[in-house]
Amino acid sequence: MAAPESGDGNNGAARMVTLISSDNTRFEVEAAAASLSQTLQLTILDGGGGGGDGIPLPNVDSATLSKVLEYCIKHAPAAANGGAPNATAVDRAELERFDNEFVNIDQSVLYSLIMAAHNLEIEGLQSLVAKKVADMIKGKSPMEIRRTLGFPDPTPEEQAEMNAHMLEYGWAYE
């Protein structure tokens, strides 16, 4: 990761932080990338995560964390530039392509990702995954949604409730 404008003086070469997933895997990333997470940003600003200590993330497992970091590393330069101003159209198209591919993943991964993005407060990732899940939901019937999202089959009680609701909101099904 070459961070061209990172010569802030006090940083020198890109500062690295260590993140520790719930299953004790250590990930070393640039502070700039990790700082996309609002939660981590404060810790990093306080000087945490450097050297041998690392920041433990008990809510995120290693598979999810590696995915999250993949996103952060890709998006860090754009975020450092303050979003769009001097980003070229090519860069943006490239990010968009990356995003599209990034969320094209298994549902269970998507879930852990949305939870991780939520816990770590990574806004971009949060809305990216939320949008993907919303697209999965859009235009489907309640039953299809339950199946899509892997909910258990409804109990007859729930089914009756569902039917009653469908009667009440008949217009929404047209």
Add this chain to the structure above:
Amino acid sequence: MDFPAPDPPPGRRPCARRPRVVSSRRLKSTPAPRTRALVAQAQGQSADQASDGTSARGEGPQVVSSGPLNSTPATEEHAMAVVEQAEDQTPDQPSDRRLAPGQGRHAVYPWRLRSTPARRARMMVQVLAQTKTIRRKRPRCRELNLDALRHVLLLLPAKDLCRLRAVCQTWRSTTSDPIFITSHESRHPGLLLLAKFKDDKTHIHVVDLSGRIVKTMKDTSVNHFLMFTRLSLACLSTDWNRCRVINPATGAVHILPQDPAPEHVKRVNLSNPYTFFALGRVASSGEYKVLRMFNRIGFLDLGEQLFEVYTINGGTTPARWRGRQSPECFIETRTGVVIDGVVYFLALGVIGVPPDQIMSFDLGSEEWRRNITGPISPNEQAMERYLSRWDQLALAELKGYLVLVYYHQYPCAMDLWFLTENETWVKKYSIQIVKIPIYGFQVKPLFFLNDGRLVLYQIPIGTLLIYNPETITYEDLRMRLLDSVGMFTGSLLSMEQGDKV
């Protein structure tokens, strides 16, 4: 009838000889399907296999003997389980959903196999007995953390969300939360109209500007038309003293009483009252109030106009019309327009009263306010031109301002005079309407879009036009022909019935 011991011969229904099974079923104490399947499992059968028996087709005996695993019920318990399940099958319907082995979940809940109303009811009774234990074991719909779920749901349009309320309790409560509704509204600021179409007067539709129907409600009123309102409620009325207020989100209907206020009883001829209604919201109290005007036409004079107010209070306390003072001169009822809880009218065109004089009634204080003089009468020349032709004036609300609409005949144009904050009139638009296929005063300006274009309503035809003041072009919205139209500013997600309707 032979009792079918371990191996039931075809043509025999073992259950017929098993009163215990039958009676226990009647007592609703039969082990529920899950338990039965587990019993079967305990007897050396997998749950899947047991369920295979349930998907077997045909009459009772065949059911029992069909399927390789069921041909030799190992024990009495198992035979019972199989028979019980076989009985649940409706014999004349072929089983269309034969389960593949391995679908363990379905095996445990065989009632999912086919859903007939009778079966659902029967199963419901059985399941209710054991819901407590099952409930605890079943995962709830909480795979997504609530905040993350809100994030997702906020992205979806209201219509989808209303459908999603059926998914489960968590989703229902999330999408009904007032805070959620407010933030959803701010993210989906789409403009919605209330419409009654000419070819379907038995429904009220919530439509967006592309004419897509977002919601449909049954309209039980007869010959009511939608008043043009800009609220989260709709008001339907007739000229003959019928008025109802509807909450398009919840579908709640409030039919207003026809009886006049006590002080007006002897002055109103209810057999032929010519009435006008206006619905508005009082910002300070949040109350919705309706102003009613009875127009009694006299033989020798203009008769009298009586005014009454009614508060929509959700029917919690018996509400009635309250008589209110009349203004000093007569009003032109057709011109009524409500802005921020104030109803504005033009004065009725009689000698001595300038035609652009505006009277206004405050729904909050329930009193008439100071008259406003329009921009036409101080200009003598314009006045002369005006007097050559009546009824060329109308009132409207545009961009939150009171607007006097002045239709010219030659050239055919429509001037929009805005009453600005410092009580002065400013002519902000002069719209050439010669290009519209019909004449002036039958075109009503409804509202401005964010991009500065103006939506016009051609009343006699029932179409909406979008006028672009910059290019002076018109665009037909190509909606179904409208009988009457209003605006809907509420959220379709709103659940509150409360004191509104």
